[in-house]
Amino acid sequence: MTTAANESKTGATLGAEQLLHIYRQMTRIRSFEEQVNELYLRAVMPGLSHLYSGEEAVAVGICEALRPDDYITSTHRGHGHCLAKGATPDRMYAELLGKEAGYCRGKGGSMHIADPASGNLGANAIVGGSVGMAAGAAFSAKMRGSGQVAVCFFGEGALGQGLLYEVLNLSKLWNLPVIYACENNMYNEYTHYSETTAGEILARPAAFGIPAEAVDGQDVRTVHAVASRLVGDARAGKGPSFLLCNTYRYRGHHVGDVNREYYRAKQEETTWLNTRDPIKILADWMISQKLVEQPALDKIQAEVKSEIEAAVAFALKSPYPGVDQVEEDVYA
Amino acid sequence: MPEVAVRELTMAEAVREALAEEMRRDPRVFIMGEDVAEAGTPFKVLSGMVEEFGKSRVIDTPISEPGFTGIAVGAAMTGMRPVVDIMFGDFLTLVMDQMVNQAAKVHYMSGGAWKVPMVLRTTLGGGRRSAAQHSQSLHAWMSHVPGLKVVLPSTPYDAKGLMKTAIRDDNPVVFFEDKMMFKVKGPVPVEDYAIPFGVADVKREGEDITIVATSSMVPVALGAAKMLEEIGISAEVVDPRTTWPLDEKTLIESAKKTSRAIVVDEGYERYGVTAEIASVIATGAFYDLDAPVKRIGAMHVPVPFSPPLEDATIPTEQLLFETAKKMCKR
Numbered sequence: 001m002t003t004a005a006n007e008s009k010t011g012a013t014l015g016a017e018q019l020l021h022i023y024r025q026m027t028r029i030r031s032f033e034e035q036v037n038e039l040y041l042r043a044v045m046p047g048l049s050h051l052y053s054g055e056e057a058v059a060v061g062i063c064e065a066l067r068p069d070d071y072i073t074s075t076h077r078g079h080g081h082c083l084a085k086g087a088t089p090d091r092m093y094a095e096l097l098g099k100e101a102g103y104c105r106g107k108g109g110s111m112h113i114a115d116p117a118s119g120n121l122g123a124n125a126i127v128g129g130s131v132g133m134a135a136g137a138a139f140s141a142k143m144r145g146s147g148q149v150a151v152c153f154f155g156e157g158a159l160g161q162g163l164l165y166e167v168l169n170l171s172k173l174w175n176l177p178v179i180y181a182c183e184n185n186m187y188n189e190y191t192h193y194s195e196t197t198a199g200e201i202l203a204r205p206a207a208f209g210i211p212a213e214a215v216d217g218q219d220v221r222t223v224h225a226v227a228s229r230l231v232g233d234a235r236a237g238k239g240p241s242f243l244l245c246n247t248y249r250y251r252g253h254h255v256g257d258v259n260r261e262y263y264r265a266k267q268e269e270t271t272w273l274n275t276r277d278p279i280k281i282l283a284d285w286m287i288s289q290k291l292v293e294q295p296a297l298d299k300i301q302a303e304v305k306s307e308i309e310a311a312v313a314f315a316l317k318s319p320y321p322g323v324d325q326v327e328e329d330v331y332a
Numbered sequence: 333m334p335e336v337a338v339r340e341l342t343m344a345e346a347v348r349e350a351l352a353e354e355m356r357r358d359p360r361v362f363i364m365g366e367d368v369a370e371a372g373t374p375f376k377v378l379s380g381m382v383e384e385f386g387k388s389r390v391i392d393t394p395i396s397e398p399g400f401t402g403i404a405v406g407a408a409m410t411g412m413r414p415v416v417d418i419m420f421g422d423f424l425t426l427v428m429d430q431m432v433n434q435a436a437k438v439h440y441m442s443g444g445a446w447k448v449p450m451v452l453r454t455t456l457g458g459g460r461r462s463a464a465q466h467s468q469s470l471h472a473w474m475s476h477v478p479g480l481k482v483v484l485p486s487t488p489y490d491a492k493g494l495m496k497t498a499i500r501d502d503n504p505v506v507f508f509e510d511k512m513m514f515k516v517k518g519p520v521p522v523e524d525y526a527i528p529f530g531v532a533d534v535k536r537e538g539e540d541i542t543i544v545a546t547s548s549m550v551p552v553a554l555g556a557a558k559m560l561e562e563i564g565i566s567a568e569v570v571d572p573r574t575t576w577p578l579d580e581k582t583l584i585e586s587a588k589k590t591s592r593a594i595v596v597d598e599g600y601e602r603y604g605v606t607a608e609i610a611s612v613i614a615t616g617a618f619y620d621l622d623a624p625v626k627r628i629g630a631m632h633v634p635v636p637f638s639p640p641l642e643d644a645t646i647p648t649e650q651l652l653f654e655t656a657k658k659m660c661k662r
């Protein structure tokens with residue numbers, strides 16, 4: 001039997017180069033999000049944003065198991081998925097600031113970034129809103145015989161949505177190449193998931209005969225190893241699967257959610273931050289395995305920092321779309 | 333006569349006070365929705381409610397809008413008076429079957445045998461930079477359906493009085509609150525009062541033109557009326573307060589008096605609330621009108637995120653001013 005732990009211990013699928021790439025991607029997401037928070041605090045970003053800090057290993061572990069032409073659907077907490085699938089920070093920041101250079105020409109904003117070039121069907125501000133779309137992309141891939149798969153990212157809050165169960169049933173009946181990636185960061189906004197979720201999460205997909213397993217969502221090597229197997233199975237025509245990624249968001253539900261003590265303890269936050277940080281877990285492991293030395297990681301950190309700074313500067317100086325564009329794009 | 337005690341409350345406080353008073357008065361009333369308890373909703377409208385009424389009457393739900401709305405329908409039919417919270421009006425799409433095919437139909441289809449005394453509270457309005465799935469004003473959808481009543485308060489006073497009526501009503505009532513107006517303050521009497529449905533309120537009297545405005549557009553209309561006053565045009569601002577039942581009489585009489593009418597509403601203009609109200613006025617005041625009834629709604633586009641684009645989609649004081657000015661041939 002293959003277990004997640006075995007897969008990650010062998011590290012079989014990941015060489016040093018790919019590990020460093022994964023490290024860079026997670027660092028990029030973290031830095032991106034920290035700058036989003038800054039932009040909010042400086043009152044230069046319109047609206048609110050839901051930060052992915054703390055959950056990087058999930059998006060990166062899974063997206064590194066995908067081909068560039070595979071599809072993803074994403075959520076209101078979508079910046080991590082977007083970057084992990086290959087979008088670049090400059091056009092993402094431009095979108096967050098409502099600028100014309102943004103991925104959606106400023107029309108979508110933080111919760112709606114979409115990028116056909118990287119297979120991103122779009123972030124979604126309706127909880128569970130994209131589960132049909134993801135299965136639909138898998139359906140289309142199957143019909144076209146393209147060998148593509150689709151990954152449907154959603155928070156554990158979406159387990160409350162009835163649509164999910166219709167689509168799980170359909171995707172199993174029709175043997176669709178879709179992986180349901182449930183990011184359990186333990187909170188539906190300000191409510192602990194145990195208060196909203198009856199029974200065992202994995203028993204739900206299992207009831208439809210969909211293979212389902214849980215992984216430590218802070219350990220990118222494990223996420224990647226298991227995701228690679230599930231993606232391989234989907235591509236090989238074995239149908240849908242369900243991956244429960246246990247993780248944690250470091251910051252508020254959105255950037256404005258700063259006083260959190262009424263729903264989660266400070267202690268809980270610091271414990272995750274200090275002992276379960278996905279970037280640190282990977283760095284420590286690589287160093288302990290003598291795959292890399294600290295200066296190489298520092299170099300990546302510095303490169304990412306300047307990349308992010310340049311991207312923010314690009315977005316800040318980009319123009320807003322002209323008001324004449326408001327009625328464009330309503331119809332194809 | 334003793335003076336009536338009045339204090340300033342925000343819109344959010346007024347709604348909360350109405351709910352709290354009704355829950356104290358009637359043990360059948362309870363609240364259900366996402367993050368309504370400790371969080372008091374993301375807009376903090378319900379802060380403090382769970383502390384007073386406990387978790388059995390201020391109930392946090394999973395993110396299962398059709399599920400808990402359906403439960404509210406069943407609970408309402410069997411002796412309770414639920415108040416359901418749908419955080420963003422955009423999520424009404426998820427509960428349409430429960431509201432439209434179930435709640436709205438039960439009384440009629442059963443020949444009056446069953447009643448559904450429930451309230452669905454939700455929000456409308458853009459301007460918050462929340463993009464296309466969190467900014468819509470979908471009250472026209474609900475107003476279209478026989479069996480539902482639809483409430484659109486524009487002041488704290490109206491919000492409290494109309495919420496009381498909504499809770500005491502034996503029918504499903506959809507109550508829309510503008511999410512940008514929760515912090516707006518206004519006078520609210522201390523003592524109990526209720527505002528009947530189907531009674532429009534003249535928010536400002538005038539002689540030259542009638543501006544019918546709903547919810548978020550009432551302050552915009554009042555702003556435009558001030559601008560018009562400066563150029564010598566006297567505008568009357570009428571707020572129907574409920575789109576169904578609709579106070580046709582007051583709307584028609586005002587238009588007859590002024591001879592001109594503009595209808596402004598934040599819902600999409602096409603096939604919107606403005607169309608219905610304009611038609612009521614055009615028909616009822618036909619022989620007294622000096623100009624075709626004009627209507628202004630949100631631009632027919634999904635609400636864009638980018639601030640300059642979003643601002644272009646929502647009716648403004650300036651637009652209303654220009655339109656009224658032209659109609660009055662100034």
Ligand SMILES: Cc1ncc(C[n+]2csc(CCOP(=O)(O)OP(=O)(O)O)c2C)c(N)n1
Pocket residue numbers: 050076077125126127128154155156157158185186187188189253366395397419423426
């Ligand atoms: C259908 C729907 N209901 C409610 C909301 C409001 N809302 C936005 S995020 C959220 C919580 C989502 O929790 P989860 O799915 O666990 O994702 P997380 O925020 O934890 O990443 C809620 C209730 C929404 N966007 N869509």
Ligand SMILES: [Mg+2]
Pocket residue numbers: 155156157183184185186187188189
């Ligand atoms: Mg969550």
